[in-house]
Structure formats: C-alpha cells, structure tokens
Amino acid sequence: MLVRLLYASRAVDASPEAIEAILSQSRQHNTSCGITGILCYGGGVFLQAIEGGRAAINELYAHIVADSRHKDVQLLHYEEISERRFGGWTMGQVNLTKVHASILLRYSERPVLDPYVVSGKVSMALLEELMATASIVGRS
Template structure:
C-alpha cells in the first residue's frame, strides 16, 4: 500500500553543508526503501513530502523525529495514495528562499512561506505548483 506523508520541521544547523548532507543521505538511502519525495527548505524550515510503502514511510518519519538535525517536527498530512506524485525524485529539492514571491504569496498570508501556519492541504498545493513550474531540482 502506497502512502504519502507531509511534515514540517526546523533545521538545527542551517548551514548549506548541513542541508546538502541531509539531501545526500536521503538520495543514497531512499531508493532501497522505495521512498520518493521532495524536500523544501527556506528560512530554517523544512517542508517534506515522502511517498512509498506504509511501513517504509512510517519508519523514515520515526527516524526524522529522532534525528538531531531536526526540531519541532510536526505531521501535516498522512494519506493512502493510488499513485506517487514525486516518483521521479529519490529526494527532489526546492530552496524556498529563492522562489518567486508571487508563487509563495498565492499560498500564504505573507511572501515568506511558513508551513507551520498553513494546512497540509495548502502546503501540498504549493508542492504541486512547484512541480508544475519545474522549481524542483535534483531529479534522480
């Protein structure tokens, strides 16, 4: 059974090297577990969609909750799905700080997107738009 999980967290270390290390680790380990998804980062906040088998996604989310590189981890959405939306990415990446403010403003009260202040549905809609506008990089 396929599921999709969407969560938000704050980065403990906001250095570019720390963010790149998380992406590299994801891209190395996710294929063997059948995990796909996208990681958005900006302003010290991660927004991540993870797709795959229910057990694999649940185990990965548990690992993220215990990972010392993340704090304030909050589940935004968890659902059974018929098909993947991010199947082409072992872990795509979006730098939220570099997005066109008009895209962000479409889904947010302010030009800085804060997934802590929006619903999972709104956060997922933003991810859908980012995918449609080719803003997601790191296709693997």
C-alpha cells in the first residue's frame, strides 16, 4: 500500500552545506527504500512530502522526528494514495529564495514559507504549484 506524508520542521542548521547533506543522504537512502518526494526550504523551514510503502514512510518519519538536524517537526497530512505524485524524484528540491513571492502569497498571508499556519491541503497545493511552474530541481 502506498502512502503520502507531508510534514514541516525547522532546521537546526540551515546553511547550504547542511541542506545539501540532508538532500544527499535522502537521495541515497530513499532510492533503496522505494521512497520518492520533494523538499522545500526557506527561512529555516522545511516542508517535505514523501511517498512510498506505508512501513517505509512510517519508519522514515520516525527517523526524521528523532533527527537532531530538525526541530518542531509537525505532521501536516497523511493519506493512502493510488499512485505517486512525486514518482520522478528520489528527492526533488525547491529553494524558495528563487521562487517569485506571488506564488507564496497565493497560499499564505505573507510571501514566506510557514506551513505551521496553513492547512496540510494548502501546503500540498503549494507543492503542486511549484511542480507546475518547474521550480523543482534535483530530479533523479
């Protein structure tokens, strides 16, 4: 059974090197576990959607919650799915500093990423928009 999980967290270290280390580790691990997804970050906040088998996703989420590189981890949405939305990515990446503010304003009161103040559905709609506008890099 396939599931999709969406969560938010705050970076303990939001340096480019730390972000790259998280992405690199995700890509290596996720491929072998059949996990796909997308990671947005901006202003020290992560918004991540991950998809795969239920056991693999639950195990990965438990690891993220315990990961010292993340704090304030919050589950935004969890659902069973019939097909993957992010199947082409082991871990796609969006750097919100390169996204036009008008896209963020469609889904939030201010042009910043703050999934803590919007619903999981709104956060997923933002990810869909970022896919539609080709704002995602790191397809692998």
